[in-house]
Amino acid sequence: MSAVPNLLRRYGTLLGFALVILVFWVNLPETFMTARNWLNITQQLSMLMVVAAGMTIVMVMGDFDLSVGSTASLAGIVVAVLFTAGYPVWAAVSLGLVVGLLVGAFNGVLVSLIGILPFVATLATLTIFSGLAFILSGGKTISGRAIPESFGSFAREGMPLGEWGGVAITLPNLTIVAIVTVLAVWVLLEQTTFGRRLYAIGGNIEAAHLSGVAVRRLKLIAFSLTGGSAALAGIMYASRVASANPTQGSGLMLNAIAAVFLGMTMSEHNEPRIFATIVGVLILGVLDNGLTQMSVDSYVRQLLVGGIILLAVAASSISRRRR
C-alpha cells in the first residue's frame, strides 16, 4: 500500500479538524479566531477534558465507564450538601473527590473482583449514582447562600495573561485545572509502570496476567481514578454555575467516550492516547462553539456533530480494512 492512504488514516482526523477551523474562520472572521474565543472554548471544555482524560485511563485497558456523568452530578451534590452543612470549601471539595474515588472503586470491584462486564456494571451504577444524587439533594438544585462566595468565584477568575488588542486576557482557572489534570494523566499513562501495565492489559489481558501484571488490582485503581476525575469535573461545574443539580453531569459521558474514540482514530494502533483524546475533545468543542456562533439550530447541531464522529471513525476503519 502506498504511503498516502496511510498518512490519511493517521492524520485524516487532524486534517478534518483543520478544515473545520478554516470554515469557521472564514465564516466568522470577527469572532472565531480570537484569543478570547479560544480561551472561552477551553473553559467551556475544561470539565469534558477532565472526564475524557479519566475515561482514557479505563479505555486503555479496553474497558468503559458509563457512570462518569452520574458520578460528576453526585460529587457536585455532595459538595453542595456539605456546604449547606457548614463545611469549609477545602473540606467539602476534598470529600467530594473522595466520594468520586470511592464510587469509582465500587465500579472497579464490580468489574475486576466480581467480573461483571464494564458495560453492564457501569450502566447499573450510572442509575445508582444518579439515584443517590437525587436522594441527597431531594431532587432540587442546591444554590444561593449555601454556596460560599469563594467557591463560585473560582470558576470566574483566572490567571492574567496580559493584553491583546486592547482587551485583558486571562487564562481561566478551570482551564488551568483541566491542563494540570491532563498532564497528570499523561505522566501516569505514558511515563509510569502503572500506565505501561494498563496498555499491556489492553493489548492482551492474558499475556499481561501471565507476565505478572496484577490485573485485578490495576483495574480497581484505574476505575477509582476515572471516578475521581469525574468527581473533579462535577465539582468544577458546580463552581462554574455556583450551584449543584442532580442531573448536571448527564451530558459528559457520551461526549467523553466520543472524544476518546475520535482520538483513537489518530493513533497508529488504534490505542487510546491522552493527547489524542484531548484533540477529540477540542474537535467536539470547536464544532459546538462555531456552529452556535453561526446560529445553527441546536438540533441540527446534534445531527452534524454525530455525523462528523461517524465520518472520522468510519474513514479510519475503512482505510484499515484491507492491508
Place this chain on the structure above:
Amino acid sequence: MPFLSLRDVTKAYAGVPALRGATLTVEPGEIHALMGENGAGKSTLIKIIAGVVAPDSATIEVDGRSAALDSPAAAHRLGLRFIHQEMNVVPALSVAENIFIGRRYPVRAGILVDWRKLEATAREALARLGITHIDVRRKMARLSIGDQMLVRLSTAFLSEPDAPARLYVMDEPTAALTAEESERLFRALRDIRAAGGSVLYVSHRLDEVMALCDRATVLRDGRSIDSGRLSEITHDDLVAMMIGRKVEEAYPKPASAPSPEMAFVVEGLRAAGIGPLGLAVRKGEILGIAGLANAGQRELLRALFGDLAMSATTIRLGSATYRPGGPHHAWRKGIAYVPRERRSEGLVLSRPIYENVTLAHLVDHSIGGTLLNPRGERRFAASLGDSVRLKARDTGQRALELSGGNQQKVVFARALSGNPRLLLLDEPTRGVDVGAKFDIYTIIREMTAKGMAVILVSSDLPELIGMCDRIAVMRSGSITETVEAHGLTEEALLNRCYGRPAPVAA
C-alpha cells in the same frame, strides 16, 4: 498443465519485503508441500492464494487461464479450500453448524433451515475423513481439542456442487492431532490425490512431509526453490534448502552435567484435574514431561506457576519452602513461564519488543519502581535479544511484525529477564521453524549450564529425548513413571505415554 500457478509474486508490508518473486505451481492429482522457516513468506503466500492479501505483483493462472484471486469468495469459486492454522470454532454452536460456518445453510420452503439436510451433509463431510464417532448435533464445546480439529478439517470436505473443491490448502493441520487422527487425515488426502484433486500442505514436520507429499516448494527469504520429487531427495537435503546451510545436529550437546543439588521439589501436588503427584528437578537439569494430549501437562505447569489453585504437602524452591501465590509472585521468586500459545498468552502483540521483554520485571527497569526508563529498557532488551539470537529491526518494533520463531524468542527473552532459577516451558518450539528451534535449544542449554532448572512439556518426542535428562510420563493427570532420557527410543516413550508395557527388546 498445472491446476494452479503463481509466478513472480512480490509483496511488501510497509516497505519490508515478504515475498520477492516467489513461484508456486500445483499439479492436479498431487500433494504439494510448502515449506520454509517462519518469516520465509509461507503465510503471506497462502493469504494471497486465499484472496485475503493482495500481492504487489504476480501472475496467477488457474487451469492455464489468468485468474483473479481478489477475495475469499473468488478463491472459493475457483475451488480452493483452506484450513488455516489458528483454531476458529464457535463453541456454542453444534458440530454441523460449525462445519457450515461461512456457507449457505440448506433451506426448505425458501426460508426455513433444513436441519436434516444440514446434518446429513455435515455427517458426509466427516465421513470423508473416516470419522463416525462424532455426533454432528453435539455442541462444539463438548468435543476434545483433537475432535474439534477434525471437525475443522472436515469443513474443507463439504461437498458443494456449485463450486467443487479442486485444491485443499492445509496449514499445519496435524498440530493438535494424535498419530491415529493424523493417519486418518493422510488417508483422506491420498484419496483426494487419487481422485485427481490437489493438496497444498504446509507443515514444519519434515517426516510427515517426506512421507505424504510428492513435491515441495521451499521458500527462503521470500524466494522459492522447487525441490523436485521428494522421493529423490533426503530429509537433510530438504532442511538444507530451508535454512540455506547444512545441519549437523538437531539438538545441541549439553555443556555440563546437572548438579546434584535440588532446584525444585514438589510432593503430593493436587489441583483441578491433576494429582496427586510429585516431581523434583536438580540445578542444571532438564526434566521433560511427556504424555498424550490433555494428560494434565498444561495444568501442572499452571499449578506450579501459581495460576491454578493447588495444594501440596511439600514445595521447595532451592532450600526454602515455596508457596505459590500467582504469576506475579512466581516471577519475583525466580520462576519463569513460557506459555503454550505465544500469540494469545505470551505476547502483547500490539506493543514493542522491549515492552514485552521487560513486562515481567518492569520495576527493575524503572526509576524508583514507578517512572519508566524506556532507554534503559531498550538497551536491556537489545542485549537479551542478542543472547537469544532475536532477528528484528530494532527493539521498538511491534511484536506482531515478527515471524513466529522470533516472537517466541521475545517470549524467551522475557522469561530469562530476571535470571530465573526454574524455567517452565510449554511446547516451546511448536510452530517454530528449524533454524529458530535450534536457537531455542541452544538458549535452553546455555541456561542450564548456568544452573537453571528446566521443566519442559512437549508433544514432540524427539525433542524430549534429545533435550532432556529425565522424562516424566503423565497420564490422566498423574505422573506414571520417570525415566532416563538417554538411550530411550521414540517408540518406547510413546508406548509409555499410552501406558502400554514396553515391548520386550529383541
